[in-house]
Amino acid sequence: IPRHNEDGCEIRVISGTYRGIEGAMKGEYVEPRYFDVSVAGGGRWTAETAPEATVFVYIVQGEGVFGPAGGSPIREKNAVLFSKGETFSVDAAEGGIRFLYLEGMPLNEPVAWGGPIVMNTKEELDQAFRDLDSGTFIKK
Known part of the structure; x- marks a missing residue:
């Protein structure tokens, strides 16, 4: 699986594209972005998303605050569904966080x-x- 490292974050690109890196899996009918993301303790990761995209994350390990600063931390074995048009960001807790990031466009x-x-x-x-x-x- 192709990887990209930046500012204490490792993004494994399973499907879709991230900063010019093509994922290992290609969709036949849809082009989801599917990443396995690790953020070091105290680190932050943000992703640009299309306003009409649906974004969902599943926390595999650790915890972090998703969305605006000051929110409640979400722990491992939980999922978060974001509202359309919401900017995606996560601030990792001191122990870091690993989560699966899935983004897709509506099929209409x-x-x-x-x-x-x-x-x-x-x-x-x-x-x-x-x-x-x-x-x-x-x-x-």
Whole structure:
């Protein structure tokens, strides 16, 4: 996995691009940015995000304050979903922090959700359940 180091931060670029570094994984239909980020104790990392992007992080280890300074620290094994257009930043606690950063653009497609199955239309959802009932849902 390609890496970039800056100011006490290590960014492993799994997917997408960071400061000109291409990730190891490329999406076929969507181009998410997926990073494994480590920030040294007392350090800060910020990321430029598109105003319409959705940003989500999962804290793997340590803790830090996400968003404006003065917020409450978020500890490991927790996730944070950011509002669209919000500037992304994290201030690491003294022990540092490691988190997975995921950013994606909206697909602007309709969503039809039925329990464990998600499709684009009610008709597709109904067909998926018929296929599931008949044993032909998973096709090769």
